[in-house]
Amino acid sequence: MSEENQPAAVAVLDADGCHFIRSVDPDTALTLFAVASEDPHSWDEMVDYWPRYRTPVVCEFLSGLPVEKVDQASMMQTIRQTDAWMVLDLIQKRLITGPGVSKTGRDEAFSMVDDDNDDDQSFPLSIHLPPWWELHEQVDAAVIDAIRETPIHKPHVDRDVLYGDPLLEDIASRALDTVRSEAWLTSNAVHNPRSRYPFTIAVHRDWLMTPREDLGGRMPRQLLHGAHSWIGLLVWAQQLRLHERGPIVAAPDHVFGYENAPMGDEEMVVYFDICRELVDAAWDWCTSERGIYAIQHDPECHLLLVQWLREVKQQWLDAPFEGGSPPSFIIECSRRRVPRGVGVPIAGMTRQEEKDSHVADCDCPICSMMADGVFGIGVVGLDGHHLETDNEFAFSMLETREEWEEEQRSYAEFDKEFERETTGHVEDNNDELDEFESVWSGNVTEQPIPGDPHGQLKMAFLLSEIISEMDSLQTAEGEIPILNERFRDYRSCDDDQLAAAAERLKQHLQYLANQHPELTGRSADFQSRIDEQLRQRGSDASP
Known part of the structure; x- marks a missing residue:
């Protein structure tokens, strides 16, 4: 990592003081740099995160390094005597390197090569610093004593509100108001579930877009955003390790701030689905015999509906999702920043991704090949495309309205271009069947598919x-x-x-x-x- 491939001094600053390594080899220094990707809160958390980044070219346990507890003045004295140094400031969320350390960057991927191995096998190491971390590379040591340049804007997710009774109570209130409204009564929503869809969108949107006192004036939607792209990169880094036959290692769930940590892509997608599930369940209850009776006669009908939704939520979280693992497991994997490899154990977790019952029972030969492992390890995921189908900013995975509006303009331009290309005059030659016309409905190329040597x-x-x-x-x-x-x-x-x-x-x-x-x-x-x-x-x- 140092520009002359020389050892470097590394300091880790946390609330407990300065943890100092006077000399560490470049591979270990780079791996410590990578561990900062997890936003550790303390040296002990760096020890816990180390297995997610450890490769055979560095020590197995971070506790094996010669770490000293020193005061900051002693650390600064040593650092000023060399250009090859690195400081991980876990308090101010900064990573600082000296002039003798080569630039690395916020988002980089490296191949760690084991020189002692005859086959020169390489191992992936990815660096993806959190958005709220500052990176100061090849700077003077005076930067270490300075305060950070910008405030720390780390997303804080109150899952007790997002998943708990506040969510259920809000949906129940909006559902009850809706079924008593003129718009509902004059529609066919009571008897036709399809007619309920506009009301579903409205309830879901209003929950996400209404500022709440228990969120400090923030809207629930704001809690979903701010870091999901970063977490997606951390998941991808673990997937790279899996493809290179390395272990998937879950981020620990006992670290500081785990309960309120930012939300990743897959948790955001599942959250959309659970909101829709609960709104649909509310309509089912309101249009059932007991629901109609309660609405007309029971002053506590709101409490009854909340209790119903509480049961629906738990059943949905624990039931298989689209033939695979339950949503509760998908959420846990997202929060612990690991991909879901089919049948692949995850270090630190007891569960693993279940084989999709669709693949096991499907008549499709492609699914059969997937089940047989022909394509290697199968990694499943949720891309969230259905979050965009309602053309509502509230549900989009884009954080700002400006980004969303720009995307809408791009879609509109694409549609116009597609229409121009497809509405031109095409001569009708269908009177006689072309003797060379393919018997297949899809496009069949004679070129081989990459990775498919036998076709x-x-x-x-x-x-x-x-x-x-x-x-x-x-x-x-x-x-x-x-x-x-x-x-x-x-x-x-x-x-x-x-x-x-x-x-x-x-x-x-x-x-x-x-x-x-x-x-x-x-x-x-x-x-x-x-x-x-x-x-x-x-x-x-x-x-």
Whole structure:
């Protein structure tokens, strides 16, 4: 890390004093720099965060370093005698380096190479300083004694308000006001759930956009933003370690400020979904027999609805989400800054991402390949695209209205350009079928797909189209499972069994074509592609 690859002095300042390492090798210094990405509060927390950044080129435990407790005057005296130094000020949230330390930057990725390993294997190390941290690189030591230049604006998330009874009470009040309103009574919302959607948007939006006294005048929406992009980078850094066969290590949940720590992307997405779930549950209760009776006769109907929503919330948090892990686990992973690798253990956590029941039971050959691990370790995530479908700033993952409005303008321009390109005059040549027209509805390129040397992924895409057509034709029970089984045997068998497996797959395809003439063209083309693959693999195996 030092410009001449020499040892550096490192000081960590926290409320307990100065933790000083008089000389540390460049790899360890860079790893300490990276640990600051987690926004540690103390030296002990740096020790806890160390495993998330530790690679084989540095010591296993941070406690193994020769750390001294010294007064700041002694630390400054030593630092002034060298240019190679680094100070992590955990109190003022600053990272400061001396002139003899090469610049690193706020967001960087490095490959740590183990020189003692014969294969020169490298290990990823990512640095993503929090937005509220100041970075002063290659500066004079006088900066250490100065106060930081800007106030610390770290997001503070009150989850007791966001997830607790304040949320439930607000939704209950708004729902009850809505069902008593003229707009609701004159609509068909009582009998038609689809008619309730505009009311759902309004309740959800108003909850997020109304300043609250228990939040110090802030709106709930403001608590969702401020750091989710940074946390996304920390999650991505752990995913890089996973792809390089390193362990996923969860951020500890006992650190200072964990309960009120900023929200990440996936927690924000789940929060949107839980709000929608609760609003929909409120409509269900208000339109049920007991709800209608309570609204008309019970002065405590608000309390009854809150109790109902409390039960709905807990059940939803603990139930599988879209066939996978429950929302409570997704939230925990987001808060502990780890990706969700399917079936991959997470150091520091007892649970792991469950195999999606959709993938396990699906007829799609691509899903089957995913379940078999053909594409390597599967990492699942929520991208939050549905947060933008209502065209409401309140739900957007963008923090400011200015950013959101700019995005809306970009979408509008894209739509106009797309319309210009698609509404031009196109000569109608459909009177006669082009003899060279593809039998496939999608675009089929003859170029290989990267990472798919034998063309199996491309074949899976084509087979999924055949299966989709079989679904629409309502083919006999068992025909699709047999087809998937024959394809699985073909793509996973040993070379000496390849010809026989290919013949069984072709025979079933021909059987399907005979039974369902609509499949004839696709079946014939797929069989010819099998023959071409066999020829190609045979030529590759030739000396």
